[in-house]
Amino acid sequence: MVQVVFEKVSKAYGDTVAIPGLDLVIESGEFVSLLGPSGCGKSTTLRMLAGLEQPSSGSIRIGDRDVVNLAPAARDIAMVFQSYALYPHMTVAENICYPLKKRGVAKADRAIKLAEVAALLQLEPLLARKPGQLSGGQQQRVALGRALVREPSVFLLDEPLSNLDASLRAHMRAELIELHRRLGKTMVYVTHDQLEAMTMSSRIAVMRAGELQQFAPPDEIYNRPANVFVAGFIGTPAMALADGSLADGGGHLVVHVGSLAVALPFAANGVRPDAVTVGIRPEDVLVGEGPWQAQVRLVEPTGYETIVALDADGLALTARVPGSNALRVGETVAFDLRRERIHLFDKSDGRRWEPAGR
Amino acid sequence: MPDLALQRPGLSRERRDALLGLLLIAPTVLVLGAVIVYPLLSAIALSFQSVYTPTLEGHWVGLANYRELLGAGGFWAALLTTAIWTAGTLTLQILIGVAMALLLHQNILFRSLARSLVLFPYFLSTVVAVLVWRWLFNDLYGIVNHALMAAGVIDAPVNWLGAMPNAMLSIMVVGAWKFFPFVVIAVLARLQTIPEALYEAARIDGAGPISRFFDVTLPQLRDVLTIVILLRTVWDFKEFDLIYLMTGGGPVNGTRTLPLIVYQQAFGLNQMGMAAAYAVSMMLVMLVFMLAYLQRARKAAA
Ligand SMILES: Nc1ncnc2c1ncn2[C@@H]1O[C@H](COP(=O)(O)OP(=O)(O)OP(=O)(O)O)[C@@H](O)[C@H]1O
Ligand SMILES: [Mg+2]
Numbered sequence: 333m334v335q336v337v338f339e340k341v342s343k344a345y346g347d348t349v350a351i352p353g354l355d356l357v358i359e360s361g362e363f364v365s366l367l368g369p370s371g372c373g374k375s376t377t378l379r380m381l382a383g384l385e386q387p388s389s390g391s392i393r394i395g396d397r398d399v400v401n402l403a404p405a406a407r408d409i410a411m412v413f414q415s416y417a418l419y420p421h422m423t424v425a426e427n428i429c430y431p432l433k434k435r436g437v438a439k440a441d442r443a444i445k446l447a448e449v450a451a452l453l454q455l456e457p458l459l460a461r462k463p464g465q466l467s468g469g470q471q472q473r474v475a476l477g478r479a480l481v482r483e484p485s486v487f488l489l490d491e492p493l494s495n496l497d498a499s500l501r502a503h504m505r506a507e508l509i510e511l512h513r514r515l516g517k518t519m520v521y522v523t524h525d526q527l528e529a530m531t532m533s534s535r536i537a538v539m540r541a542g543e544l545q546q547f548a549p550p551d552e553i554y555n556r557p558a559n560v561f562v563a564g565f566i567g568t569p570a571m572a573l574a575d576g577s578l579a580d581g582g583g584h585l586v587v588h589v590g591s592l593a594v595a596l597p598f599a600a601n602g603v604r605p606d607a608v609t610v611g612i613r614p615e616d617v618l619v620g621e622g623p624w625q626a627q628v629r630l631v632e633p634t635g636y637e638t639i640v641a642l643d644a645d646g647l648a649l650t651a652r653v654p655g656s657n658a659l660r661v662g663e664t665v666a667f668d669l670r671r672e673r674i675h676l677f678d679k680s681d682g683r684r685w686e687p688a689g690r
Numbered sequence: 691m692p693d694l695a696l697q698r699p700g701l702s703r704e705r706r707d708a709l710l711g712l713l714l715i716a717p718t719v720l721v722l723g724a725v726i727v728y729p730l731l732s733a734i735a736l737s738f739q740s741v742y743t744p745t746l747e748g749h750w751v752g753l754a755n756y757r758e759l760l761g762a763g764g765f766w767a768a769l770l771t772t773a774i775w776t777a778g779t780l781t782l783q784i785l786i787g788v789a790m791a792l793l794l795h796q797n798i799l800f801r802s803l804a805r806s807l808v809l810f811p812y813f814l815s816t817v818v819a820v821l822v823w824r825w826l827f828n829d830l831y832g833i834v835n836h837a838l839m840a841a842g843v844i845d846a847p848v849n850w851l852g853a854m855p856n857a858m859l860s861i862m863v864v865g866a867w868k869f870f871p872f873v874v875i876a877v878l879a880r881l882q883t884i885p886e887a888l889y890e891a892a893r894i895d896g897a898g899p900i901s902r903f904f905d906v907t908l909p910q911l912r913d914v915l916t917i918v919i920l921l922r923t924v925w926d927f928k929e930f931d932l933i934y935l936m937t938g939g940g941p942v943n944g945t946r947t948l949p950l951i952v953y954q955q956a957f958g959l960n961q962m963g964m965a966a967a968y969a970v971s972m973m974l975v976m977l978v979f980m981l982a983y984l985q986r987a988r989k990a991a992a
Contacts, residue, residue: 405896417887421909434896
């Protein structure tokens with residue numbers, strides 16, 4: 333059982349507070365992504381876990397050890413860097429074996445480990461080369477190999493795929509998922525690419541300005557965002573967010589947003605916030621038929637589907653329409669909404685608000 | 691091709707480009723010829739003559755100068771002295787320079803001030819530096835002897851510049867003091883380009899400070915050190931003013947390096963032809979060294 337626990341961890345650089353106070357529990361064997369916009373403190377969090385930065389306060393535990401005062405090498409972690417950080421003058425084999433050598437592992441044992449890792453990552457033909465003679469994807473695999481060879485209990489990865497091109501990234505994503513499945517080790521993965529986070533993680537920690545916004549499995553992050561920030565950050569194209577209010581329409585909850593009055597399939601009993609932020613995902617806007625009219629503002633065909641920007645009397649919506657179709661800019665279309673899937677957030681604090689019965 | 695049809699027949703585009711190229715490099719070739727090739731050839735020509743310096747009149751003597759230079763043994767002894775001086779002072783320069791660069795790369799207090807101060811010896815005029823150092827080394831009232839005696843390292847004043855091997859050691863130290871900033875600048879510039887992530891990876895991989903120096907820093911410094919050693923070898927090999935002013939080549943001929951002989955022959959003994967023969971021989975030695983070095987560098991890169 334190697335749990336990773338952040339307890340009231342804070343980090344300040346001089347006067348800048350990067351992390352005001354972080355509580356996070358990562359279970360053994362989990363693949364957790366730290367996701368958030370640039371500068372939100374993902375790398376800082378990971379580097380504190382690695383021991384490359386010292387937290388200003390709080391405690392970090394790996395397994396049952398408090399590691400705050402342990403050197404990086406003593407923490408039973410391995411890290412893969414965005415720049416790979418391979419030793420340029422060493423061959424692939426020497427790079428992979430370096431952590432073993434520094435730990436005093438005998439030469440014969442090193443060779444055995446090297447062979448295992450090389451086979452796992454298909455690095456055998458490259459072992460005698462120097463990093464400069466490898467492609468980005470190959471360097472990436474060597475960096476992974478150097479992390480794997482020690483069999484640490486926690487793997488830390490800081491945007492390891494961001495220097496690769498799109499197709500190689502998709503390929504490496506699949507390889508990483510497979511690797512995690514095979515090793516069953518705890519992995520903490522920093523990314524600002526939500527596709528990576530959504531596809532690979534067992535849970536995603538969404539961060540903003542050093543604060544944890546939501547820590548949940550991908551489908552929950554997507555379907556039940558905890559606040560307005562997560563709602564707007566996750567999903568491409570982004571969820572439409574607009575101010576609205578709630579009312580009781582003869583027992584049913586009615587949300588007024590723009591000039592629309594949308595009756596929701598939920599009862600209007602219980603307390604409800606006065607003002608709300610209404611969130612509508614593009615796939616929940618159904619273009620073609622429905623009680624409302626909107627003007628087409630922009631049509632973006634992607635082949636598989638078409639992204640349509642709509643203006644419903646001042647309310648900006650985005651819709652996903654399957655296939656490529658004949659919608660034209662300026663045209664007026666009818667639309668409906670998947671009412672049961674409309675997201676509601678309390679305007680006073682931005683938190684998700686659930687109507688009774690959902 | 692209306693464009694080509696306008697050209698004079700027989701002058702193809704390639705020929706025209708070649709002519710243009712020649713025209714463009716002509717100024718460089720002329721300047722290099724005037725300031726390098728011509729003096730070099732004159733020196734070689736001089737070395738085959740016996741020339742009286744004040745009048746610059748002389749006659750052809752063929753290889754006589756070279757025969758005398760090699761035969762009298764003066765050349766080989768001076769070459770050895772020069773090699774010892776070069777190796778000694780260069781080693782000190784590299785050790786002090788690299789150590790200082792590592793220190794200045796750290797987040798020490800007053801780092802930018804220290805970085806400017808360290809350049810001071812390099813910018814100080816050699817004459818001034820030598821005057822100061824001769825005073826420091828003075829056997830009667832020099833601070834070096836005073837400090838060493840106070841610390842109990844020696845119990846009588848040491849004659850630093852008037853006896854061997856002290857004189858050689860002294861000029862090596864002064865040379866190192868004067869020229870280590872060059873090493874600092876080059877190495878510091880390179881240190882700043884080593885990615886921090888390499889050190890972080892090494893820390894995670896379990897490398898301590900010493901391992902990190904030998905496994906990360908030093909390999910990255912190899913190229914810059916190669917260049918620095920190459921340049922400084924050439925410069926130290928032909929160093930004149932520092933040694934001449936410190937010891938004048940003495941005691942006896944203890945620190946008389948090849949450049950000092952060239953000077954003595956030319957202006958002390960008024961033997962310009964002989965001086966030229968020494969200078970040309972010196973150049974050949976450096977040439978052999980350079981070629982061997984370049985060869986090795988090329989092999990290492992491949
Ligand atoms: N060494 C430092 N000195 C001062 N401030 C720093 C330092 N390192 C990071 N910060 C600040 O801490 C905050 C978090 O930085 P961090 O590198 O963790 O962001 P990130 O989420 O990894 O961003 P990115 O996606 O751009 O890598 C930023 O506001 C950054 O400016
Ligand atoms: Mg980062």
